[in-house]
Amino acid sequence: MISRRNIRVKVMQTVYTLNTLEQEMNAGEAVKLLQKHFDQTRELLIYVTYFLTEVAGYAEKDAYVRSGKHLPSAEDLNVNIKIAGNELLWKIKEEATFRQESAKAKPEYKIDRELVKKTYQHLSESADYRKYLQTEQRNPREEKEILEKILNEHMLNSEVFISHVEENFMNWDDDGDMVVLVT
Numbered sequence: 001m002i003s004r005r006n007i008r009v010k011v012m013q014t015v016y017t018l019n020t021l022e023q024e025m026n027a028g029e030a031v032k033l034l035q036k037h038f039d040q041t042r043e044l045l046i047y048v049t050y051f052l053t054e055v056a057g058y059a060e061k062d063a064y065v066r067s068g069k070h071l072p073s074a075e076d077l078n079v080n081i082k083i084a085g086n087e088l089l090w091k092i093k094e095e096a097t098f099r100q101e102s103a104k105a106k107p108e109y110k111i112d113r114e115l116v117k118k119t120y121q122h123l124s125e126s127a128d129y130r131k132y133l134q135t136e137q138r139n140p141r142e143e144k145e146i147l148e149k150i151l152n153e154h155m156l157n158s159e160v161f162i163s164h165v166e167e168n169f170m171n172w173d174d175d176g177d178m179v180v181l182v183t
Contacts, residue, residue: 050107
């Protein structure tokens, strides 16, 4: 949910832009500019959510690659892909609104597959992830917690991820905190 503060920031950015223009704009154009600011925030939210789903989904690709080794070990043949079936993650991915907005924003064109892989590898080495994999049943609280850990500890604490997002979204500094709270 967008906060009043963020709305005020967007309005002030629009007013500043209008004041720095040398030519006059119609009232309708100012509204379009403000809407563009809101659309950029929506695209950032879609991208961060999409990246999170890709990190979790990478477990399946990792299992496939490891099982396809020339001489796979027993561990390579029995990779736990529980995170790829995270129920909360699937609810997000199957949500009609998310699918519709993803189709518009096309986050798959901005994603860095190598960064997804590195984030997953960093996750797979963590104690929290190993603990998550040890429980066979699916607990909604644990499903949510592991996604929060991926977001907070493996994405937002990564300078490489932050740099990547800043390169793709010029509004990260203004909207990053709000997007993280919503996600």
